Amino acid sequence: MNNQIQPGDSRQRILARIAASLGRDPAIAAASAAYAVLPRHYRATAATPPAQSISRFLDRLHEYNAACVRVASEAGIAAAIAAVLAARSQSGLAVVSGIPPAWLPPGFNFPLANPLTAEELDRQPGILTACAVAIAETGSLVLQSGPRQGLRLHTLVPDHHLCIVFESQLVATVPEAFPRLDPNLPTTFISGPSATADIEMTRIKGVHGPRSLHVLLVAD
Amino acid sequence: MKPEANSSPWNRRDFPEAAREALAAEPLPTAPFEHSQTRRNVRHATDIIQAKRNAVVAELPEWQALRSAGAAIRAHTLEHLDHYLLEFEANCVRRGGHVHWAADAADARRLVLEILAPHAPREVIKIKTMTSEEIGLNACLEEHGIHPVETDLAELIIQLGHDRPSHFVVPALHKSRGQIRDLFASAMHRPELTDSPEELAAAARSYLRQKFLTTPVAISGANFLLADTGGVCIVESEGNGRMCLTLPDVLVTVVGIEKVLPCFQDLEVFLQTLPRSATGERMNPYNSIWSGTPAGDGPREFHVILLDNGRSPILADAESRQTLRCIRCAACLNACPVYHQTGGHAYESVYAGPIGAILTPQLHAMHDAQSLPYASSLCGACYEVCPVEINIPEVLIHLRSQVVQQQQSTLTGSLGLWNIAMKSAAFLMQDGGRLGAAVRLAQTAQAPLVSRNGFIEWMPGPLSGWTKTRDLPALPAESFRAWWRRTRSAQPATPAASEPHHE
Known part of the structure; x- marks a missing residue:
């Protein structure tokens, strides 16, 4: 059975073997009908009061060693960013396109990240983005490529990520996040700073991704 | 279809022989320290993951509902595997990706070499992938003058130590920090390194950073393929995966045909069950999902190699088909009293532990690794923790009967002592x-x-x-x-x- 394989043959061979193993012709019509009735008895939505989601989200971030600052309104973002940068003695942050200028405090450098190469990003002290949705249960930020959220490498190469989350973007559970996402965009779930437990199961913050993660949770 | 033996870095000794060595009460003269140290490390690591996993599973009231949904989605996908693979292919290609089909390991290695050839890379960066281990890709690349650089911390430890992975989520869990320190100090020329995990992780960061920024080709596996969007999902912790997925010009993803899910939204189940089962975290630090070559974001050239290599025949057996539901969380390894004692190397297989004991022999059409279905006490702990409800003990027994039938079908097997003893016992007990x-x-x-x-x-x-x-x-x-x-x-x-x- 195992003669020399010609390129292109493999596709037909694999599909034929699958069909033979399953013992039927490809039942394309049946797949969607069967899919529609699969049991899904887990929580699709939770009637979680917003205050409870917020406190859970803050707990999770704290566990991940990610810092979180609460901001009373969008007007307070600039001052909050200035405070974070001052505390870190940081001269500024790269910003992704679409970040409103009103968010940026005076007296710091905010170069635009989009034209920068990976090597140039590597020399930036940090990156500022917003997100698509945040999940309280898992302390996750979800970013999708585009305005305010940048490209995937923007939140990866710099050593510090500062992320703006509006309270209206916070959902309680993982299934609640999905309807808010565009399945066609490159998507990254970020849950805490990069980490590893490969050495004796000790969770160590910071391997290749940003070693510091800051969240500004903004009331809206 | 029996994959050629020399493609595998594994010796394929029988489990009892390999386990006896791993367990040697009187340590073998070859490496007396290594063995007892390895067993201590395996126990330490599996105890910690088990405890964390149990805690984060217990806090989810709908855990059973998530398990059942996950099992149903995976079972459904396998029943319509051809349909979903074709849908994935069409959507991935529509978004600029290239999809290739590999019937076996040799086919997959040939495809990787063909894809790499026009770029003539001297080095490629790699994300931890079990399919690469399964097809013996690293040795093949080296033979063709291409140096694979493992970027996952544990895989780097394995590669620098010329070792084999012993667990498919934490491949180097059999190594202690002291052993890792010694490896890094000599391989990275950093004699000043101490054995602090933070310092070792920082050493890996600076060792690999320049590689990430300059290497134009990356090779990965995948956790899930998404049929409805042509998407690929990769779940990781360190960020080395994201580096490989976004910085190079060319990305090649080698993935088993069974890894497809019908819809993007199905991730709402598996992104809850996989991290909790695998590392005992509510969510691992990074999940990446993308399809094809999105404009201006990530590699300009993207290839998916769909690897069969013995999977499609497994679908034919309705009882053992459930083996292919596996999402490689390794919870069954951590829960298994046999794995706990022997560690992963005794299985002499890319896939260790209970799932390896049922997957490996089936991937080899039951012609190889016949001792693995017996590497279990059938206690059922693996079934209990499985996030997609694979009834591993049931499949183990099913495979044991296949092994016996196969042995009986040969002349030496039917005249074998064991078969004669069992046949005689049956004869005596009938009357x-x-x-x-x-x-x-x-x-x-x-x-x-x-x-x-x-x-x-x-x-x-x-x-x-x-x-x-x-x-x-x-x-x-x-x-x-x-x-x-x-x-x-x-x-x-x-x-x-x-x-x-x-x-």
Whole structure:
């Protein structure tokens, strides 16, 4: 059975073997009908009061060693960013396109990240983005490529990520996040700073991704 | 379809032989320290992951519902695998990706080399991938002058130590920090390194950073393929995966055909069950999902190699098909009392532990690794923790019967001692008269073997396998059947007479 394989043959061979193993012709019509009735008895939505989601989200971030600052309104973002940068003695942050200028405090450098190469990003002290949705249960930020959220490498190469989350973007559970996402965009779930437990199961913050993660949770 | 033996870095000794070495009570002279150290490290790591996993699973009230949904989605996908693979292919291609199909390991290696050829890379960066290990990709790349750089911390430890992974989520869990320190110090020329995990992780960060920024080709596996969007999902912790997925010009993803899910939204189940089962976290630090070559974001050239390599025939057996539901969380390894004792290397297989014991022999059409279905006490801990409800004990028993049938079908197997012994036992036990005669014969024949304590401590020839590790109680002078005949045969044995009366 195992003669020399010609390129292109493999596709037909694999599909034929699958069909033979399953013992039927490809039942394309049946797949969607069967899919529609699969049991899904887990929580699709939770009637979680917003205050409870917020406190859970803050707990999770704290566990991940990610810092979180609460901001009373969008007007307070600039001052909050200035405070974070001052505390870190940081001269500024790269910003992704679409970040409103009103968010940026005076007296710091905010170069635009989009034209920068990976090597140039590597020399930036940090990156500022917003997100698509945040999940309280898992302390996750979800970013999708585009305005305010940048490209995937923007939140990866710099050593510090500062992320703006509006309270209206916070959902309680993982299934609640999905309807808010565009399945066609490159998507990254970020849950805490990069980490590893490969050495004796000790969770160590910071391997290749940003070693510091800051969240500004903004009331809206 | 039997994949060629030399493609695998594994020796494929039988489990009992390899396990005996891993367990050696008197450490082998070759590496006396290594063995006891390895066992300590494996126990330490599996105990920690198990405890974390149990805690984060217990806090989700709908855990059972998530397991059932996950099992149903995976079972459904396998029943319509051809349909979903074609849908994935069409959507991935529509978004700029290239999809290739590899019937076996040789086919997959040839495809990787063909894809890499126009770029003539001297090095490629790699994300931890079990399919790469399965097809022996690293050795193949080296043969063709391409150096694969493993970027996952554990895989880097394995690569620098010329070692084999022993667990598919935490491949280097058999290494202690001291052993890792020594490896890094010599390979990275950093004699000043201490064994602090933070310092070792920082060393890996600076060692690999320049590689990430300059290497134009990356190779990965995948956790999930998404049929409805042509998407690929990769779940990781360190960020090395994201580096490989976004910075190079060319990305090649080698993934088993069974890894497809119908819809993007199905991730709402598996992104809850996989991290909790695999590392005991509510969510691992990074999940990446993308399809094809999105404009201006990530590699300009993206290839998916769909690897069969023995998977499609497994679909034919309705009972063992569930093996392919596996999402590689390794919870069954951490829960398994056998794995806990032996570690992963004793399985002599890319896929270790309970899932390896059922997957590996099936991938080899039951022609290889036949001892693995026996590498279990059938306690059921693996089934209990499985996030897609694979009934591993059921499949183990099913495969054991296949092994026996296969052995019986050959001349040497049917004339083998074990088969003759079992056939004889069946013959004796079918008939009371025959059994009684055999017992009487044994009562006489055992006399020279019985010790003063009433136990048989040594038996000759092949029977010594039993008495090597345990004593056998001697047969009593009077068998139960003889006793029954002597004491009861006179009276009719009515239920009323034989039941004890309570006053």
